[in-house]
Amino acid sequence: MADVIVSNVPGSFPWGVLHERHPALIARVRDATPYGPGRRGALDALLGEIDGAIGPLAPGAADRGVWEAWGSEKYVGRPWDEVPFLWAESYFYRRLLDAVGYFGPGPWRGIDPFAPFKAAELDGLAPPVAGLEEQALLHASLWGNRADLGFRISAGEAGLGERVTGLVADDSAGLWAVLDRGAPGRLCVVADNAGPELLPDLLLADQLLAAHRVSEVLLHVKPYPYYVSDATPADVIACLRRAGEAGKRLWQAMADGRFIVRAHPFSCAPLPYQDMPDDLRADFGSATLTIMKGDLNYRRLVCDRHWAATTPYATVTGYFPGPVAALRTLKSEVVVGLDEATVAALDAGGQSWRTAGTHALIQV
Template sequence: MLNEVNEVFNDKSLDQETPIGVPLTAKYKRSFAYLTIKDRLPVIITKIVDHLYRDKQKIIEQFGEDATEEIKSLIGSFSKLRNELQTNKPLLPIAIGADANLWNSCIQDCRWFDSPWLLVECYLYRRMRDNIAQSPSLVDFDQFLEQKKSGFVASVPAMRGLEAHLNHLTANPLSETVKTELIQLFKVALWGNKCDMSLSAGERREQIVDPMKQLDSLESNILCNHLENVWEKILKLKENTLSVIDIVLDNAGFELFTDLCLADFLVSHEFVSTVRLHVKNMPWFVSDATPVDIFWSLEYLEQHMPELGSRWRSHFHSGKWILHPSAKSSFWTLPHAFGKMQEVDPELFEVLNNSGLVIFKGDLNYRKLVGDLNWSPETELKVALEGCPTPLLALRTLKADVVVGLEKSVVSKMEGDWMVSGEYAVMQLLDK
């Protein structure tokens, strides 16, 4: 098999960098897409197979004895999926789900290393869900749930520092320091995006240090910072008693915690009346947040940080926080760039385009905003984000080799793997 895999790689992938203006793809060896599909994605699948072997009895206890044979079948289907990927087979049809026909129309004549990276990486997670959906006893099984829970719990020391800070802010008037505090929470939510388990191929990534203490040292790593304009935008929203901010979430765990801290501050200090949260409707990119992750996290916080957990639960009960119905959020698990949202999901586009501000978190959302094309980093935001709902704010640490909206002087100083290391970030606002 190793020889077959190497032969496919040698024959099908070109030893060159990705040309400007084309979709990111593993067709080009000197790309992060190539490294992802060749190395990272097979490891993610292997970890799922290991989990099914190692925790078989625990899974059976949770889902019932009928799951015994289904687990064996699932191990086989995941192993088959890994082989298809490694040997550059054609993408097979999705069998189950309301979105199956749409997916199948997108993947015709596609192979893993030859097709757009965004399409095939999203397809991987959709195929995983399809495999699981064909196991009746395991239809609610989240293959990444234990990893997400573990990452959340491991980050509790850092959460406690942030909790104390937020509880203090909530309990006291902030007329003189409110701008500083809000900008700091935006930056905390930004750097929370470093805790991404798909980048680490499923290895646990937690935050240990209080993030408030790291902000100054990370300031120079923000390559584009529009927070002054964001502050002015939010001040105007505060004048409207019915204003809404949408947050399109990325990862569960510590990043989710930082996002909810920002959402808490926004409603507690009445900058907006409502924060609407958008999550994935199925397990996605290892650590992406789903409705189950939201509610599990709340239950954990109510037990271990009761003041914060109770306040956040009350935000949902009062309608200050709304979880956008997962039945209406399947767009987030489709392979489309966000420039096609108005065509593919006009209802969602209308919701977001009428929002006071849409905050897109993380790397995958950013890739979808810019169409996952190999743009020049100096490309203007309005060019790369054409067709996306606005006003929007992208908060993203760089974990893929695409970025736009940077000054030439910034780009000229960057060296090495700066676009994929997760060490650098952008906070970019595109207004109407």
């Protein structure tokens, strides 16, 4: 099996996330909200820790036992660079929430530190276009994944490059074939980012329900703020209010039980989906199709390892309890399921196609 990715190679993508993106994020969070000296001092302490050893959760943290089961007992005290990158990156965001007082007593309890960034993106969105056909909505959902605030913090607007029209892998025909197999059933969508990505996700869900391609949509979002722009239940409500007639239909579908929003604790786990708990496995197993949105979900789906890019997607995801599709704009180095000719052509192109956010894939 391929090695688990760590972040101890200077200049690598994981190293850049921990040593460049995370300090920049701390600075932006510090400036976006008028935290007092205590919270600002905690953010500064977290910044100073990045080049040292991993610190513990705040004393009395209600989820300390959960994080111990997720690996904190063996990783806390070790250098950030030496533990699995997926774990380190996820734990950083949990520690950031400690620093701003999200879980503790006081005025900042439950206040999303990323809300100013999310609100600015949502306010800047044009009204949704009505009447798009399903394939166009699928591509809107796919390319909406470029709207990743964490990625923009390190890459900048220029780092996004131009949208490309070709995909490194496109099994959209397979996706529709799975949905059309038998009577309309449940579609699970595991959301990634709020705002510009979540809105087309919701429009696609509305279209599939209205066309009776599916009988029910189960949308998984994060139970608390995570990875800067990741969608939470509050973000779903905000997007529904911006989604026009589609938002009204989905609002009613929620009341009817045809559109269900779920925020499972494992959605914020620092672990691959291979380690999912039984109740989440039952959710995905009950679906005609599960769609995994975005880069982090893809990394978790394929266990965030140094796979060869030509490793078959079906081989790596064979543990999943039902059909699973990945819709992802490439913003990290992990990728599987490509043919040799595609990889050779992309590698010869002289650009960082795996990490620049300019290429995308649909795999089933």
